[in-house]
Structure formats: C-alpha cells, structure tokens
Amino acid sequence: MATNRSLLQTQTLFRITFYFSSSFLMGNRFSKKSHDTIIEEATSEDKENIQSDIQIEMENSTDDDIMHFIQTAEEREHGQHYLLKHVVQANHFAPIENALKIEGSRALDIGCGSSGVWILDMAADFTNTTFYGIDIIDSFIPQGEKHSFAPTNCHFQTQDVIHGIPFPDNTFDYIHQRFMYMVYPSSMTGWGIKEMKRVMKPGATIELIEYDLRPRQPGPLFTKLFSAVNCALYKINKSGFRGEILGEILKRGDFNDITTDYWSLPICWGGEVGKTMYISVLGVCVWLGSKVYDQLDLQGDNLEESYDRFLDKAFDECVEYQTYFNLHWAYGTKPTV
Numbered sequence: 519m520a521t522n523r524s525l526l527q528t529q530t531l532f533r534i535t536f537y538f539s540s541s542f543l544m545g546n547r548f549s550k551k552s553h554d555t556i557i558e559e560a561t562s563e564d565k566e567n568i569q570s571d572i573q574i575e576m577e578n579s580t581d582d583d584i585m586h587f588i589q590t591a592e593e594r595e596h597g598q599h600y601l602l603k604h605v606v607q608a609n610h611f612a613p614i615e616n617a618l619k620i621e622g623s624r625a626l627d628i629g630c631g632s633s634g635v636w637i638l639d640m641a642a643d644f645t646n647t648t649f650y651g652i653d654i655i656d657s658f659i660p661q662g663e664k665h666s667f668a669p670t671n672c673h674f675q676t677q678d679v680i681h682g683i684p685f686p687d688n689t690f691d692y693i694h695q696r697f698m699y700m701v702y703p704s705s706m707t708g709w710g711i712k713e714m715k716r717v718m719k720p721g722a723t724i725e726l727i728e729y730d731l732r733p734r735q736p737g738p739l740f741t742k743l744f745s746a747v748n749c750a751l752y753k754i755n756k757s758g759f760r761g762e763i764l765g766e767i768l769k770r771g772d773f774n775d776i777t778t779d780y781w782s783l784p785i786c787w788g789g790e791v792g793k794t795m796y797i798s799v800l801g802v803c804v805w806l807g808s809k810v811y812d813q814l815d816l817q818g819d820n821l822e823e824s825y826d827r828f829l830d831k832a833f834d835e836c837v838e839y840q841t842y843f844n845l846h847w848a849y850g851t852k853p854t855v
C-alpha cells in the first residue's frame with residue numbers, strides 16, 4: 519500500500535482557513551418515545567454480535583498482529599486527538615471549564631482508546647477533576663511502567679460498554695464519548711444513551727463527537743468506495759452513533775440545552791490535517807478489507823492487492839476533487855428534575 523503519497527510528503531503544518539461551520543440549537547422539544555421502548559430495541563442478539571467482534575479478532579491473531587494493531591491504533595488515536603486539538607484549539611466543545619475546575623468533579627471517557635490520550639491531556643488541564651476511562655481492550659489501558667507518567671487524577675478500567683457502564687447512578691459531572699461509531703449497532707444507541715444518562719449527575723454535561731461517513735465532493739472511485747464501506751458497516755450492524763444524528767440521539771434521550779455543530783476536514787489535501795485524515799480513513803478501509811471487496815468489482819487473482827490499488831486511486835482522487843468529511847459534535851445537559 520502506498521502510504522507515502524507524493525502529495526503528502528512535502529506538506530507542513532498550517533492553519534486551515536476554509537472550514538465551513540454552522541451552529542444551531544436543537545431546542546427543547548423532545549421526543550415522546552419512552553426509554554423502555556428504546557431499551558427493548560437492543561436485543562440480546564445485538565449484544566452478542568457486537569461484544570464478540572473485537573474478542574474474536576484478538577483470539578485469531580498472533581502476538582505480532584496484536585502488537586501491530588495496538589501500535590497503529592495508538593498512532594491513529596494520537597493523530598486524531600492532536601488534529602482536533604490543532605483545529606479546534608481545545609480538547610472539548612462543551613462549555614465545561616467551570617464545572618471541571620470544582621474540586622472533586624468527576625469526568626468519564628467512554629472508549630478511551632489504547633493510549634488514553636484525551637484523558638491524559640484533560641487530566642493535566644483540570645487537576646481538580648478525577649478522570650475515568652473505560653475501554654474493552656485491557657492490554658491498552660495506561661497502567662504499569664509504560665504509562666507510569668499518567669497523572670494521579672486518572673483511572674482506567676476494562677469494560678465492554680455493551681454490558682453497561684460500571685459506575686453508580688449520578689456519579690459524573692461530564693461524559694465524553696468520541697469516535698465510537700463502529701461500536702454500537704443503531705438499535706443500541708437509545709440504550710447506550712440511557713446508560714450514560716444514568717451515571718450523570720443532574721445538570722451534568724454529555725458530549726458526543728463523531729464523523730459522518732458521507733464524503734463531500736468525492737470523485738467517482740471514492741464515491742464507490744464509501745458506498746461499499748457504508749454497505750459493509752450496515753451489514754455488520756455498526757455505526758449507531760453517526761455524526762449527523764448525534765443531536766437527534768440526545769434529543770431522544772431527553773437532554774436539555776442541546777447544541778450541535780460540525781467542522782469540515784479535508785482528506786489527502788490541506789496539509790497535515792489532510793494527511794491525518796487520510797491515515798485514519800485508510801485505517802477504516804483496511805480494517806473492513808474483504809468485507810467491501812464484493813461491492814468494488816475487483817479484478818485479478820489477488821484481491822488484496824487489487825484492493826490496495828483501488829484504494830490508492832480512490833484516495834488520489836480526493837486531491838483533485840478536494841474531498842472532505844464533516845466531523846460533528848453534540849452536547850447537552852441532564853435535566854435537574
């Protein structure tokens with residue numbers, strides 16, 4: 519796979535000035551759909567399917583595969599974290615500074631990742647708050663020698679979120695969940711949001727951050743690629759928390775003061791931002807691998823090589839067409855009564 523595209527080699531970091539951004543309040547007109555109905559939508563089959571994905575992948579992998587997976591996952595997480603921090607000039611969108619300055623505040627990051635990079639960064643900024651991270655992959659959790667530099671106000675715990683959030687009711691002042699679109703099936707978003715609400719204190723803030731997987735201004739091959747990607751994700755029942763519906767998810771969960779917004783981020787063009795986006799999106803395409811072959815009419819004896827060539831051409835198109843993705847976020851508060 520060509521990871522050294524010429525267009526990416528000479529680029530230097532610069533501030534992008536052409537992002538489009540729009541902001542609108544979703545208002546307080548909440549759905550009347552009952553929580554019980556939402557929870558019923560998550561069948562035990564959904565839970566079985568989703569919880570086994572990563573475990574099966576890990577069980578079928580060699581130690582070298584797992585180490586490579588960990589390293590590349592960490593690289594992508596760091597890339598995306600610092601990309602956002604550079605673009606937004608902050609680690610969060612919700613106005614939670616005052617709440618997190620209060621001694622004894624608690625914050626939770628759901629799916630904190632292999633490196634816990636967001637927590638480590640936030641914990642250094644907000645020393646009066648204790649940060650908790652949960653993730654399904656225990657070997658990644660920052661404990662022991664590797665992460666002995668972690669601030670003392672950080673705690674990490676292994677947990678499959680599909681089994682619930684392992685904390686009592688009304689524990690947290692702030693919940694953050696980012697890039698978990700391939701974790702929950704769509705039938706479980708209502709259940710997931712109810713579980714998050716349960717562990718939030720009244721008046722606490724929730725923040726969700728996700729891409730939508732609809733490339734804007736794509737070329738013909740990139741269009742075909744993303745049609746196949748979305749089809750594959752649909753088939754394996756992923757992408758519950760899609761960027762474009764985050765506000766709606768909070769609205770259905772009966773949160774207050776819901777705000778949504780988005781940034782547009784270039785892929786393969788636009789300096790380091792485009793390069794980081796390329797690495798992340800390529801990671802998703804490579805991860806899906808054979809699940810998208812059928813949709814792409816690949817030719818030749820070696821479909822893996824044909825797929826690599828297809829990816830090269832599809833991503834090259836993004837420069838010509840100035841393709842971009844929208845990154846959405848939504849935040850709201852838990853009602854106090």
Ligand SMILES: C[S@@+](CC[C@H](N)C(=O)[O-])C[C@H]1O[C@@H](n2cnc3c(N)ncnc32)[C@H](O)[C@@H]1O
Pocket residue numbers: 568569572595596598599628629630631632636652653654655677678679680695696697698701
């Ligand atoms: C794309 S990464 C995002 C990491 C982090 N939130 C960030 O912004 O960098 C998705 C994370 O979800 C975790 N994950 C996947 N399935 C999970 C599950 N069922 N329960 C908890 N974490 C899960 C993965 O291990 C991975 O760390």
